[in-house]
Amino acid sequence: MPNDQNSQPYAAPAPPAAAPRSFGGRTDRTGLAIALMCATSFIFAMQDAFSRMLGSEYPPVLVVMLRYWFFALFVIAMVSRQPGGLRRAIRTRRPKTQILRGAILVLETTLMVEAFVRLGLVGTHAIFTAYPLLIAALSGPILGERVGWRRWTAIGVGFVGIVIILQPGSAVLNLGSVLAFASALLFALYGLLTRHVARDDPAQVSFFWTGIAGAATVTVLGIGQWEWLAPADWIWMGLLCVCGLVSHYLLIRAYELAEASALQPFAYTQLVWVSLIGVMVFGEALHMNVVLGTAIVVAAGLFTLWRARVKGT
Template sequence: MSSTTRFPGMNQPVRGILLICFAVMLFSSHDAVSKYLAGFYPIVMVVWARYVVHTLLMLAVFVPRSGLLVIRTKRPGLQAARALCLIGCSLLFTAGLHYLPLAEATAVNFLAPLLVTALSVPLLKEQVSRGQWAAVICGFVGVLIIIRPGGALFTPAVLFPLGSAFCFGFYQLITRRLSETDSPTTSNFLTGLLNSLLMSAALPFFWQTPQLSHALLMIALGACGMGGHLLMTQAFRHAAPAMLAPFSYLQIVFAGLIGMLFFGHTPDSGAMLGILVICLSGLAAAWRHRR
């Protein structure tokens, strides 16, 4: 069965590209708001706000349409593991943003697609070509260029986005498995719900009453996260993932622009070179996988 038969809108790649561009712009905005709020509130509270708003919005959008079908899963254990991977990714990446510039932290986190390539061999028993292995190695070289010894980013804080990339890599592998049995709506809703419950249990130990402007930003945080995921889901209905993969790296560009405009940080030449190496490595891996 062809992709256009499975997804009627797959013959509209331009629409898919526009949707993925808007999605990554929302993700960059989400990260910028997280970085700002992490300067005033505990990271647990920032992540809690993101998931609670996300879950409430999904309740409002999908439950009236699908009812209890939205929470029915054939693999609850994998759904729980997926949620834990994503909450680990959120906590580690937000912690990293507290110490690191937005563009550099985002670039390090984009090791995740390369880690998926490497981890798919032992976990999914997939075959990986020499070219894909070369792309994985080059991606790690790009990270070393960004955090080069003697540079400003050569601190333990860089372990946060590295850990986030590993969590996100496992998250993507589990998502691939769940796609065989559960719908994306069910997976996203259950992940948001489980993580909202988990973070709510920890919230009393970290609670600080937010200012009104900060409370509005917390609502915007969840809205950006959910909006980005919805747009990305729709993008894949109009174009193949291999076609859209290069445009996801625009998130690093958006992160750099937002970092300059709102945080006054411009990556130095070494960081720019490392970011370029990571982007090219990810694109090369996607191209080899498409072939």
């Protein structure tokens, strides 16, 4: 929800708005950071499971709205402790782009929850793994970055993996698949806009606007679908919100302790946890084409990250 910043870290855009490295900048402790990233990935998977449960009973936008209200409080609490506090965080040189980022992330999260309900955790995440490839493909026309032939080849190979997952003409290619891919595309746009605003705004500012603009946007979209949750479901919602806070805190700590390039491969462990939860809790099927296609997409995504790192050094 990415991930609100959601629930999908995999190869989070740099600098990740939900994990601003300016919140610490301490000495490199890569081993501990990797452990924190793995723990974060497990909690993100649990968060997705709670979202799937609640999204099957209530409008997804309502679930996202309640999450964002809680998340906005977390953002305010975190930012207020940083140098300059809220007064510094609210000052942005790109207010329109920051608001757009928050709105896109809300829409992405809502579509993701809807995809969980329609397609399941396993299928949704299998398709969502394409978003680092979408970032690489769109970084040229949107940010003017140069994408060489090696990365274009990896992007092409990755989309072959997506075709293997979807099996065009089969029952897998349905509205849930479309929603999952749309969510990946929106998250890629969010990541590119995050890079764009990072040229002028520090991570603390982007973090603040992600939460506040997102909460405002989802309130406008979702308040008309308000309904009270059943008493037992407030427990699941509470667990969902707690998972969101803990995962974001651990993610922030991980990025304080080590470079993003060292952590991103371990973010893919979320796929393992999501698959286990999907199969064992929700009775989802883990088809061989999904396993093979996801492996291809992940390998292609890791290659594009590696090439980006090489080109940046």
